[in-house]
Amino acid sequence: MPKVWMKPPDGGEAIEVEATPEQLTPLMVLGYTQWTPPVAEGEEHVG
Amino acid sequence: MSVNVRELLVGFGKGKQTDISTANLVGATWRLNKLNTAPLNPQYITEDDAAEAGKGHEFATQTFKSHVLVGPHSIEKYISSEWVAWCAAFGLGNVVKTGTTNLVYTCTPTVPATSGIELPYFSYIEQTRPGGSAIFDNMYVGCRLKSFMASIQSGPGRSASKMTAEFVGSGLITTPSAITLPARTAVKELPGASLALTILGTNYVTLKSIVSLDWGWDNAPREETGFFPGSGTQAGYAVKGRIENGDRIPMLKFVTRVRVGAPEFTTLQDLTTGTAVITQTFDANNSYTATFQQMGFRVVELGETNGLMTLSVEASPQFHASNGVLTVVANTNIDGICQ
Numbered sequence: 001m002p003k004v005w006m007k008p009p010d011g012g013e014a015i016e017v018e019a020t021p022e023q024l025t026p027l028m029v030l031g032y033t034q035w036t037p038p039v040a041e042g043e044e045h046v047g
Numbered sequence: 048m049s050v051n052v053r054e055l056l057v058g059f060g061k062g063k064q065t066d067i068s069t070a071n072l073v074g075a076t077w078r079l080n081k082l083n084t085a086p087l088n089p090q091y092i093t094e095d096d097a098a099e100a101g102k103g104h105e106f107a108t109q110t111f112k113s114h115v116l117v118g119p120h121s122i123e124k125y126i127s128s129e130w131v132a133w134c135a136a137f138g139l140g141n142v143v144k145t146g147t148t149n150l151v152y153t154c155t156p157t158v159p160a161t162s163g164i165e166l167p168y169f170s171y172i173e174q175t176r177p178g179g180s181a182i183f184d185n186m187y188v189g190c191r192l193k194s195f196m197a198s199i200q201s202g203p204g205r206s207a208s209k210m211t212a213e214f215v216g217s218g219l220i221t222t223p224s225a226i227t228l229p230a231r232t233a234v235k236e237l238p239g240a241s242l243a244l245t246i247l248g249t250n251y252v253t254l255k256s257i258v259s260l261d262w263g264w265d266n267a268p269r270e271e272t273g274f275f276p277g278s279g280t281q282a283g284y285a286v287k288g289r290i291e292n293g294d295r296i297p298m299l300k301f302v303t304r305v306r307v308g309a310p311e312f313t314t315l316q317d318l319t320t321g322t323a324v325i326t327q328t329f330d331a332n333n334s335y336t337a338t339f340q341q342m343g344f345r346v347v348e349l350g351e352t353n354g355l356m357t358l359s360v361e362a363s364p365q366f367h368a369s370n371g372v373l374t375v376v377a378n379t380n381i382d383g384i385c386q
Binding site for chain 2: 009021024030
Protein backbone atom coordinates (compact mmCIF):
# COMPACT_ATOMS: atom_id res chain seq x y z
CA MET A 1 0.00 0.00 0.00
CA PRO A 2 1.50 3.38 -1.00
CA LYS A 3 2.05 5.94 1.70
CA VAL A 4 1.52 9.67 1.71
CA TRP A 5 2.70 12.53 3.87
CA MET A 6 -0.02 14.63 5.50
CA LYS A 7 0.60 17.96 7.20
CA PRO A 8 -1.63 19.27 10.01
CA PRO A 9 -3.32 22.64 9.61
CA ASP A 10 -1.39 24.17 12.50
CA GLY A 11 1.87 23.79 10.60
CA GLY A 12 3.05 21.02 12.89
CA GLU A 13 5.05 17.98 11.94
CA ALA A 14 3.88 15.98 8.94
CA ILE A 15 3.01 12.34 9.38
CA GLU A 16 3.24 9.50 6.89
CA VAL A 17 0.15 7.31 6.59
CA GLU A 18 -1.11 4.58 4.31
CA ALA A 19 -3.03 6.07 1.39
CA THR A 20 -6.34 4.42 2.19
CA PRO A 21 -9.64 6.27 2.58
CA GLU A 22 -9.88 4.88 6.11
CA GLN A 23 -6.56 6.51 7.03
CA LEU A 24 -6.89 9.68 4.98
CA THR A 25 -10.49 10.71 5.56
CA PRO A 26 -10.28 11.41 9.34
CA LEU A 27 -7.11 13.43 8.78
CA MET A 28 -8.62 15.42 5.91
CA VAL A 29 -11.68 16.14 8.06
CA LEU A 30 -9.29 17.60 10.64
CA GLY A 31 -7.81 19.86 7.97
CA TYR A 32 -4.67 17.89 7.14
CA THR A 33 -3.41 18.45 3.60
CA GLN A 34 -1.05 16.48 1.40
CA TRP A 35 2.58 17.43 1.79
CA THR A 36 5.55 16.60 -0.36
CA PRO A 37 8.76 16.30 1.61
CA PRO A 38 11.66 18.23 0.13
CA VAL A 39 14.20 16.14 -1.74
CA ALA A 40 17.47 16.09 0.16
CA GLU A 41 20.63 16.89 -1.77
CA GLY A 42 21.93 13.81 -3.53
CA GLU A 43 18.66 12.01 -2.95
CA GLU A 44 16.56 10.92 -5.86
CA HIS A 45 12.79 10.74 -5.91
CA VAL A 46 11.57 7.34 -6.93
CA GLY A 47 8.14 7.27 -8.54
CA MET B 48 -22.78 31.82 -42.69
CA SER B 49 -24.17 28.88 -40.78
CA VAL B 50 -22.48 27.24 -37.86
CA ASN B 51 -23.42 23.85 -36.51
CA VAL B 52 -23.57 23.99 -32.72
CA ARG B 53 -21.55 20.77 -32.59
CA GLU B 54 -18.56 22.59 -34.01
CA LEU B 55 -18.10 23.87 -30.49
CA LEU B 56 -14.80 22.88 -28.89
CA VAL B 57 -14.64 22.75 -25.12
CA GLY B 58 -11.59 22.69 -22.90
CA PHE B 59 -10.97 23.57 -19.30
CA GLY B 60 -8.36 23.44 -16.63
CA LYS B 61 -7.46 19.92 -15.61
CA GLY B 62 -5.13 21.51 -13.10
CA LYS B 63 -6.09 24.37 -10.82
CA GLN B 64 -5.23 28.01 -11.37
CA THR B 65 -2.70 29.55 -9.00
CA ASP B 66 -5.32 32.15 -8.06
CA ILE B 67 -8.67 33.43 -9.31
CA SER B 68 -7.21 35.79 -11.90
CA THR B 69 -4.33 33.73 -13.33
CA ALA B 70 -5.46 31.58 -16.24
CA ASN B 71 -4.58 27.92 -16.66
CA LEU B 72 -1.61 27.35 -18.95
CA VAL B 73 -2.26 25.12 -21.95
CA GLY B 74 -0.29 22.31 -20.31
CA ALA B 75 -2.81 22.15 -17.48
CA THR B 76 -5.79 22.16 -19.84
CA TRP B 77 -7.71 19.25 -21.26
CA ARG B 78 -10.34 18.89 -23.93
CA LEU B 79 -13.43 16.75 -23.43
CA ASN B 80 -16.79 16.19 -25.06
CA LYS B 81 -19.94 17.34 -23.34
CA LEU B 82 -23.60 16.53 -23.90
CA ASN B 83 -25.30 19.89 -23.48
CA THR B 84 -24.72 21.93 -26.62
CA ALA B 85 -25.51 25.44 -25.41
CA PRO B 86 -22.44 27.69 -25.25
CA LEU B 87 -21.75 29.88 -22.25
CA ASN B 88 -23.38 33.30 -22.44
CA PRO B 89 -21.58 35.95 -20.39
CA GLN B 90 -23.89 38.72 -19.22
CA TYR B 91 -22.53 42.24 -19.51
CA ILE B 92 -24.60 44.24 -17.04
CA THR B 93 -25.09 47.94 -17.64
CA GLU B 94 -27.00 50.64 -15.81
CA ASP B 95 -28.35 54.05 -16.80
CA ASP B 96 -29.13 57.42 -15.29
CA ALA B 97 -32.95 57.30 -15.65
CA ALA B 98 -33.52 57.46 -11.89
CA GLU B 99 -31.22 60.43 -11.34
CA ALA B 100 -32.58 63.96 -10.76
CA GLY B 101 -31.21 66.99 -12.54
CA LYS B 102 -31.86 66.00 -16.15
CA GLY B 103 -35.25 67.65 -16.42
CA HIS B 104 -37.03 64.41 -17.28
CA GLU B 105 -37.35 60.78 -16.23
CA PHE B 106 -35.62 59.26 -19.23
CA ALA B 107 -32.16 57.82 -19.48
CA THR B 108 -29.55 59.84 -21.30
CA GLN B 109 -26.53 57.66 -20.78
CA THR B 110 -25.57 54.07 -19.97
CA PHE B 111 -22.71 52.93 -17.77
CA LYS B 112 -20.70 49.74 -17.48
CA SER B 113 -21.45 47.79 -14.32
CA HIS B 114 -20.18 44.21 -14.12
CA VAL B 115 -19.93 40.85 -15.88
CA LEU B 116 -21.68 37.66 -14.81
CA VAL B 117 -20.37 34.29 -15.99
CA GLY B 118 -22.62 31.31 -15.35
CA PRO B 119 -24.04 29.34 -13.80
CA HIS B 120 -23.16 27.15 -16.76
CA SER B 121 -23.17 23.39 -16.83
CA ILE B 122 -21.02 20.64 -18.30
CA GLU B 123 -23.05 17.48 -18.73
CA LYS B 124 -21.10 14.31 -19.45
CA TYR B 125 -21.39 10.57 -19.28
CA ILE B 126 -19.82 9.36 -16.05
CA SER B 127 -16.18 8.39 -16.45
CA SER B 128 -13.40 7.85 -13.96
CA GLU B 129 -11.69 11.04 -15.16
CA TRP B 130 -14.84 13.12 -14.94
CA VAL B 131 -15.71 11.96 -11.43
CA ALA B 132 -12.14 12.66 -10.31
CA TRP B 133 -12.32 16.18 -11.73
CA CYS B 134 -15.79 16.95 -10.34
CA ALA B 135 -14.97 15.62 -6.87
CA ALA B 136 -11.60 17.36 -6.73
CA PHE B 137 -12.85 20.77 -7.85
CA GLY B 138 -16.25 20.39 -6.21
CA LEU B 139 -15.09 19.27 -2.77
CA GLY B 140 -11.70 20.96 -2.73
CA ASN B 141 -9.55 18.87 -0.40
CA VAL B 142 -7.59 16.44 -2.59
CA VAL B 143 -4.91 13.86 -1.89
CA LYS B 144 -3.30 12.30 -4.96
CA THR B 145 -1.31 9.09 -4.78
CA GLY B 146 0.20 6.76 -7.34
CA THR B 147 2.11 7.43 -10.53
CA THR B 148 0.48 5.63 -13.46
CA ASN B 149 -2.65 4.38 -11.78
CA LEU B 150 -3.65 7.41 -9.79
CA VAL B 151 -5.95 7.63 -6.82
CA TYR B 152 -7.63 10.92 -5.91
CA THR B 153 -9.14 10.98 -2.44
CA CYS B 154 -11.44 13.98 -2.16
CA THR B 155 -13.28 15.43 0.82
CA PRO B 156 -14.98 18.78 1.44
CA THR B 157 -12.64 21.56 2.50
CA VAL B 158 -12.47 22.55 6.15
CA PRO B 159 -13.35 26.26 6.38
CA ALA B 160 -11.34 26.80 9.55
CA THR B 161 -8.13 25.75 7.85
CA SER B 162 -8.73 26.15 4.11
CA GLY B 163 -11.17 29.05 3.93
CA ILE B 164 -14.35 29.01 1.89
CA GLU B 165 -12.96 29.37 -1.61
CA LEU B 166 -12.41 26.36 -3.86
CA PRO B 167 -9.79 25.76 -6.58
CA TYR B 168 -10.33 27.83 -9.70
CA PHE B 169 -10.01 26.73 -13.33
CA SER B 170 -10.26 28.31 -16.77
CA TYR B 171 -13.05 27.31 -19.15
CA ILE B 172 -12.51 27.61 -22.89
CA GLU B 173 -15.06 27.57 -25.70
CA GLN B 174 -14.03 27.85 -29.33
CA THR B 175 -15.82 27.57 -32.62
CA ARG B 176 -13.56 27.46 -35.66
CA PRO B 177 -10.57 28.77 -33.72
CA GLY B 178 -7.85 30.52 -35.65
CA GLY B 179 -7.90 33.56 -37.87
CA SER B 180 -11.63 33.42 -38.62
CA ALA B 181 -12.96 32.14 -35.30
CA ILE B 182 -16.69 32.47 -34.75
CA PHE B 183 -15.74 32.89 -31.12
CA ASP B 184 -12.82 31.91 -28.95
CA ASN B 185 -13.25 32.76 -25.29
CA MET B 186 -11.45 31.75 -22.15
CA TYR B 187 -13.35 32.34 -18.93
CA VAL B 188 -10.77 32.74 -16.18
CA GLY B 189 -11.48 32.14 -12.51
CA CYS B 190 -14.27 29.58 -12.69
CA ARG B 191 -15.19 27.31 -9.82
CA LEU B 192 -17.69 24.54 -9.29
CA LYS B 193 -21.09 25.40 -7.95
CA SER B 194 -22.24 21.78 -7.84
CA PHE B 195 -21.90 18.33 -9.30
CA MET B 196 -24.63 15.73 -9.55
CA ALA B 197 -24.52 12.10 -10.70
CA SER B 198 -27.63 10.59 -12.25
CA ILE B 199 -27.75 6.83 -12.68
CA GLN B 200 -30.92 5.54 -14.29
CA SER B 201 -32.32 2.18 -15.35
CA GLY B 202 -31.75 1.29 -18.98
CA PRO B 203 -28.92 0.38 -21.33
CA GLY B 204 -26.45 2.72 -22.94
CA ARG B 205 -24.31 5.59 -21.80
CA SER B 206 -27.21 7.92 -21.13
CA ALA B 207 -28.09 5.87 -18.04
CA SER B 208 -25.00 7.20 -16.29
CA LYS B 209 -24.35 10.94 -16.34
CA MET B 210 -22.69 13.53 -14.16
CA THR B 211 -23.35 17.25 -14.52
CA ALA B 212 -21.05 19.92 -13.15
CA GLU B 213 -22.31 23.46 -12.77
CA PHE B 214 -19.88 26.34 -12.43
CA VAL B 215 -19.71 30.09 -12.08
CA GLY B 216 -16.94 32.44 -13.19
CA SER B 217 -15.22 35.56 -11.97
CA GLY B 218 -16.14 37.56 -15.07
CA LEU B 219 -12.60 37.67 -16.42
CA ILE B 220 -12.71 36.78 -20.11
CA THR B 221 -9.77 36.44 -22.49
CA THR B 222 -10.66 36.84 -26.17
CA PRO B 223 -9.13 35.25 -28.16
CA SER B 224 -8.12 32.60 -25.69
CA ALA B 225 -4.64 32.14 -27.20
CA ILE B 226 -5.05 28.48 -26.27
CA THR B 227 -4.59 25.69 -28.79
CA LEU B 228 -6.63 22.97 -27.23
CA PRO B 229 -4.93 19.60 -26.93
CA ALA B 230 -6.29 16.42 -28.50
CA ARG B 231 -9.45 15.14 -26.87
CA THR B 232 -8.78 13.11 -23.76
CA ALA B 233 -9.86 9.47 -24.04
CA VAL B 234 -12.11 8.64 -21.10
CA LYS B 235 -13.08 5.41 -19.41
CA GLU B 236 -16.82 5.57 -19.01
CA LEU B 237 -18.50 3.92 -16.07
CA PRO B 238 -21.82 2.42 -17.12
CA GLY B 239 -24.87 2.39 -14.91
CA ALA B 240 -24.78 -1.39 -15.17
CA SER B 241 -21.51 -1.40 -13.19
CA LEU B 242 -23.13 0.19 -10.14
CA ALA B 243 -22.61 -1.27 -6.68
CA LEU B 244 -24.78 0.34 -4.02
CA THR B 245 -25.13 -0.29 -0.32
CA ILE B 246 -27.26 2.08 1.73
CA LEU B 247 -27.53 1.60 5.48
CA GLY B 248 -26.39 -1.99 5.09
CA THR B 249 -28.83 -2.88 2.31
CA ASN B 250 -27.32 -3.92 -1.01
CA TYR B 251 -29.91 -2.60 -3.45
CA VAL B 252 -28.10 -4.08 -6.46
CA THR B 253 -28.05 -7.61 -5.04
CA LEU B 254 -31.74 -7.22 -4.31
CA LYS B 255 -32.25 -6.08 -7.93
CA SER B 256 -34.50 -3.38 -6.52
CA ILE B 257 -32.68 -0.16 -7.43
CA VAL B 258 -34.44 1.86 -10.14
CA SER B 259 -32.45 5.10 -10.11
CA LEU B 260 -29.92 6.96 -8.01
CA ASP B 261 -28.90 10.60 -7.84
CA TRP B 262 -26.07 11.83 -5.68
CA GLY B 263 -23.98 14.94 -5.56
CA TRP B 264 -22.88 18.09 -3.82
CA ASP B 265 -23.86 21.76 -4.01
CA ASN B 266 -21.51 24.46 -2.74
CA ALA B 267 -24.21 27.14 -3.09
CA PRO B 268 -21.57 29.80 -3.81
CA ARG B 269 -22.18 33.29 -2.48
CA GLU B 270 -22.93 35.40 -5.51
CA GLU B 271 -23.14 38.64 -3.59
CA THR B 272 -19.71 38.65 -1.95
CA GLY B 273 -17.65 38.37 -5.13
CA PHE B 274 -17.68 42.09 -5.77
CA PHE B 275 -15.86 44.05 -3.09
CA PRO B 276 -13.74 47.21 -3.05
CA GLY B 277 -10.75 46.30 -5.16
CA SER B 278 -12.20 43.06 -6.56
CA GLY B 279 -11.00 44.08 -10.03
CA THR B 280 -12.20 45.32 -13.38
CA GLN B 281 -11.89 44.32 -17.01
CA ALA B 282 -12.60 46.82 -19.77
CA GLY B 283 -14.48 48.96 -17.26
CA TYR B 284 -16.71 46.17 -15.97
CA ALA B 285 -16.32 44.98 -12.38
CA VAL B 286 -15.29 41.36 -11.94
CA LYS B 287 -15.34 39.11 -8.91
CA GLY B 288 -12.23 38.85 -6.79
CA ARG B 289 -13.45 35.79 -4.92
CA ILE B 290 -16.24 33.26 -5.12
CA GLU B 291 -16.96 31.76 -1.73
CA ASN B 292 -18.92 28.72 -0.62
CA GLY B 293 -22.33 29.25 0.90
CA ASP B 294 -24.02 26.60 3.03
CA ARG B 295 -22.93 23.39 1.33
CA ILE B 296 -25.51 20.71 0.62
CA PRO B 297 -24.77 17.00 0.15
CA MET B 298 -27.48 15.22 -1.85
CA LEU B 299 -28.56 11.61 -2.26
CA LYS B 300 -31.89 10.26 -3.40
CA PHE B 301 -32.93 7.01 -4.97
CA VAL B 302 -35.92 5.06 -6.23
CA THR B 303 -36.25 1.40 -5.27
CA ARG B 304 -38.82 -1.27 -5.84
CA VAL B 305 -40.89 -1.97 -2.75
CA ARG B 306 -39.75 -4.91 -0.62
CA VAL B 307 -41.67 -6.93 1.93
CA GLY B 308 -42.50 -4.66 4.82
CA ALA B 309 -41.04 -1.62 3.06
CA PRO B 310 -38.25 -1.30 5.65
CA GLU B 311 -37.31 2.15 4.34
CA PHE B 312 -40.35 3.51 6.22
CA THR B 313 -39.01 1.94 9.43
CA THR B 314 -35.60 3.48 8.80
CA LEU B 315 -37.22 6.88 8.50
CA GLN B 316 -39.49 6.44 11.52
CA ASP B 317 -36.68 5.16 13.76
CA LEU B 318 -34.23 7.84 12.58
CA THR B 319 -31.73 5.09 11.78
CA THR B 320 -28.44 6.29 10.36
CA GLY B 321 -25.56 4.61 8.57
CA THR B 322 -23.39 4.92 5.49
CA ALA B 323 -24.15 4.91 1.78
CA VAL B 324 -21.44 3.49 -0.46
CA ILE B 325 -21.68 4.00 -4.22
CA THR B 326 -19.24 2.45 -6.69
CA GLN B 327 -19.02 2.38 -10.48
CA THR B 328 -16.26 0.53 -12.28
CA PHE B 329 -14.62 0.40 -15.72
CA ASP B 330 -11.62 -1.75 -14.75
CA ALA B 331 -9.20 -2.20 -11.87
CA ASN B 332 -7.64 1.22 -12.49
CA ASN B 333 -10.72 3.23 -13.44
CA SER B 334 -13.53 3.49 -10.94
CA TYR B 335 -14.85 5.60 -8.12
CA THR B 336 -16.34 5.04 -4.70
CA ALA B 337 -18.40 7.73 -3.02
CA THR B 338 -19.11 7.25 0.67
CA PHE B 339 -21.69 9.28 2.52
CA GLN B 340 -20.31 8.82 6.01
CA GLN B 341 -23.55 9.17 7.96
CA MET B 342 -27.08 9.59 6.74
CA GLY B 343 -30.69 8.79 7.42
CA PHE B 344 -33.84 9.17 5.37
CA ARG B 345 -35.69 12.49 5.18
CA VAL B 346 -38.56 11.53 2.87
CA VAL B 347 -39.93 8.13 1.82
CA GLU B 348 -42.77 8.21 -0.69
CA LEU B 349 -44.74 5.34 -2.14
CA GLY B 350 -45.32 5.56 -5.87
CA GLU B 351 -44.97 3.61 -9.08
CA THR B 352 -42.48 3.28 -11.89
CA ASN B 353 -43.58 1.65 -15.16
CA GLY B 354 -46.46 -0.04 -13.38
CA LEU B 355 -44.38 -1.39 -10.52
CA MET B 356 -44.72 -0.16 -6.97
CA THR B 357 -41.66 1.83 -5.90
CA LEU B 358 -40.40 3.96 -3.06
CA SER B 359 -38.78 7.32 -3.67
CA VAL B 360 -36.28 7.97 -0.91
CA GLU B 361 -34.59 11.27 -0.16
CA ALA B 362 -31.65 10.90 2.18
CA SER B 363 -30.43 13.36 4.76
CA PRO B 364 -26.63 13.19 4.75
CA GLN B 365 -25.07 14.19 8.07
CA PHE B 366 -21.65 15.06 9.46
CA HIS B 367 -19.90 12.07 11.04
CA ALA B 368 -17.68 13.09 13.94
CA SER B 369 -14.58 11.38 12.53
CA ASN B 370 -15.20 10.94 8.83
CA GLY B 371 -17.10 14.09 7.89
CA VAL B 372 -19.82 14.07 5.26
CA LEU B 373 -18.57 12.68 1.96
CA THR B 374 -15.44 10.98 0.67
CA VAL B 375 -14.96 10.33 -3.03
CA VAL B 376 -12.10 8.08 -4.09
CA ALA B 377 -11.52 8.15 -7.85
CA ASN B 378 -9.09 5.87 -9.65
CA THR B 379 -7.91 7.02 -13.06
CA ASN B 380 -4.88 7.07 -15.33
CA ILE B 381 -5.01 10.84 -15.76
CA ASP B 382 -2.43 12.77 -13.78
CA GLY B 383 -2.56 16.37 -12.64
CA ILE B 384 -6.25 16.72 -11.80
CA CYS B 385 -6.68 19.74 -9.51
CA GLN B 386 -2.91 19.81 -8.89
